[in-house]
Amino acid sequence: MKHSDSNNQIEAFKSAINKSKKIVGFTGAGISTESGIPDYRSKGGIWDKFQPVYFEEFISDEGKRTLYWQRKQELWKDLSIALPNKGHLFFKELYDKGILAGLITQNIDGLHEKSGLPKDIIVNLHGTNLEVRCLDCGFTVPSEDVFDGLDLEQGNPLCPECKGLFKPDTISFGQQLRGEDLDRANDLAISCDLMVVVGSTLVVQPASSIPSIAKANGAILAIITLSETPIDNHADFIFHLKMDAFINLIQS
Ligand SMILES: [Zn+2]
Structure with missing residues (x-):
């Protein structure tokens, strides 16, 4: 009907x-x-302006990892205050x-x-940007614990438990x-x-x-x-x- x-x-x-x-x-x-959250996939959205960092690149390339974190840090400024x-x-x-x-x-x-x-x-x-998760052991923390005071010049964030790769808990391009x-x-x-x-x-x-x-x-x-x-x-x-x-x- x-x-x-x-x-x-x-x-x-x-x-x-x-x-x-x-x-x-x-x-x-x-x-x-x-x-105030832009539609990232729409025309003029963030993915239009930047080459995405694929999951494989995040795993294998320290420089791409930094690039990814820089974008997430930028995005977090909007997300952390959005209601x-x-x-x-x-x-x-x-x-x-x-x-x-x-x-x-x-x-x-x-x-x-x-x-x-x-x-x-x-x-x-x-996935969600509210949490950051270790790709090795699964240890998860609230994103603000990582982003507050984050200085990428000191290196990319690592898991405090096992020193594995930390990553915002979202599904990346190339990830199932x-x-x-x-x-x-x-x-x-x-x-x-x-x-x-x-x-x-x-x-x-x-x-x-x-x-x-x-x-x-x-x-x-x-x-x-x-x-x-x-x-x-x-x-x-x-x-x-x-x-x-x-x-x-x-x-x-
Ligand atoms: Zn870990």
Whole structure:
């Protein structure tokens, strides 16, 4: 069933939310732009300006490692002060009502954690910038412990436990998504009764297949994103809006 009239669509969406017992959120870069986090993959984004450092290069090349850390240090200045916005709080409110079963995100900005969602219901498909992890022993520390006072001229950060390579806990170019995260995302998609996609163009595989899995397993699918997605035709609700404009509509 498609809802074309926009007022009816909003009312029908609200009613679907109220009837749901197990909602899963799926978010991409578009949810965080209102928090001042640029969409790194979009045109003019950071990856347009710089050659990415591939995972293999990070492992094997000290100079590339420094370059990577320099960029992460630059990014941390924005991330450490960014605050969750209405979009993130929308999901936090669903959680407070006891109807949010999980939140899958392609973002690495940690804003869902900052909104107050418990860590264990969040699946960070592309990892997170909130933590730094040792590639050898897995020892993990909060990012501020590494970035506060970081001086790269003294060398790249190493694990205090085993002297292995420290790396912000995000998935780099050339690095596989974690199997356990994909499994958790699949389980959530299969078991939810409503999936709400916000701010993702759903083009980065394999993450983008998750909403289709939810739909194929009987969930209602709602997509709130500025641009069209390849699966708009399969969605029950489509709102081509920025999330803050959408929130204004559902609250009015
Ligand atoms: Zn270590």
